[in-house]
């Protein structure tokens with residue numbers, strides 16, 4: 397029996413390609429319109445996707461004049477998406493660096509009730525330098541301290557969600573007993589960064605607590621993921637790197653005494669699908685022609701914490717010396733390593749590099765027929781590179797529709813993807829144990 401793959405739809409702008417928002421087949425709806433998100437989630441639910449995911453940054457991008465850099469705050473949006481769907485899991489990004497644990501844990505617990513147990517939390521430490529300018533004293537918190545705070549934060553979150561027994565609410569009108577007091581406990585946390593007494597003032601949800609997802613791939617990020625994450629989002633530009641990451645994470649998960657299948661690895665995958673290979677390549681060329689390399693240059697600078705790349709010529713081959721050492725980057729460290737590794741391997745010009753990153757910001761892009769897309773996904777699943785995919789359609793809803801209509805039936809025919817939902821919660825879909 398082949399391994400069933402997990403499919404998560406990563407909703408980002410009007411698609412993951414940098415120029416998707418200009419594409420004639422991208423949604424005509426404004427990006428602040430909730431029906432845009434509800435419609436995509438409903439479509440993904442028709443396609444039996446296990447979950448959708450909304451990313452988040454806590455600052456306006458510097459180039460909003462030439463690219464859409466606004467969206468709805470994910471927790472708020474998920475509240476509305478939850479009421480428009482009934483099965484699909486709903487994952488929101490929220491930051492451990494710039495929110496108080498009690499607030500966020502409560503919001504996520506509430507959403508888990510609103511959605512009847514379908515919430516996941518993408519735990520991020522927020523790498524963006526401009527985000528720091530919107531909180532506290534405005535200085536960026538270092539990579540090490542961000543992860544130290546995140547470690548303490550997640551222990552608090554787990555403790556707060558466990559501060560209620562599943563059956564603590566009795567709601568016994570006749571006996572005048574609303575809740576069983578001995579089933580609700582304070583957590584009395586006093587740590588280096590936070591003091592939280594608890595208990596939570598929201599009861600336990602149907603799936604015990606929201607599913608924990610993590611997306612950092614640095615050394616510290618991997619250790620954090622192996623300890624806590626039930627699913628891991630990750631970005632790779634080639635299969636060998638995805639396999640190495642998969643092997644490494646699963647070994648770390650085992651070392652932490654956890655079962656491998658309780659930490660799913662979901663690499664990003666952005667397929668441009670055509671009825672022939674030539675058509676898929678033409679679609680890719682057409683959208684690449686809409687992309688502005690200067691938008692890509694600004695975006696890349698942000699990943700490297702604001703490093704100035706303005707002096708680099710567009711058409712001269714690059715070398716790793718043109719970039720800061722990723723180990724010293726305080727921003728999106730592992731993604732900067734993905735970029736510098738590509739430069740070391742392929743020596744692209746800046747224009748070629750930016751065109752590659754325009755596809756899906758350092759995630760795996762591919763152009764091919766539905767059968768070729770299915771072959772690739774099957775190969776990654778069977779060859780130790782993935783437990784499923786974070787599907788990142790280059791144009792939304794266009795390439796999501798093509799994927800659901802053309803690729804999903806092939807995966808189902810091969811026994812690689814379900815033909816109906818097997819349960820109701822995100823934990824059910826991801827086959828994760830109750831905490």
Ligand SMILES: Cc1cc2nc3c(=O)[nH]c(=O)nc-3n(C[C@H](O)[C@H](O)[C@H](O)COP(=O)(O)O)c2cc1C
Nearest residue numbers: 451452489520522611612613614617629630729730
């Ligand atoms: C699929 C994916 C989605 C991500 N979404 C967000 C996000 O919404 N907000 C954010 O601040 N970081 C996001 N990140 C970045 C990670 O949380 C992390 O900061 C980054 O990968 C660098 O990790 P590292 O510092 O451990 O190398 C995402 C990463 C991946 C792979």
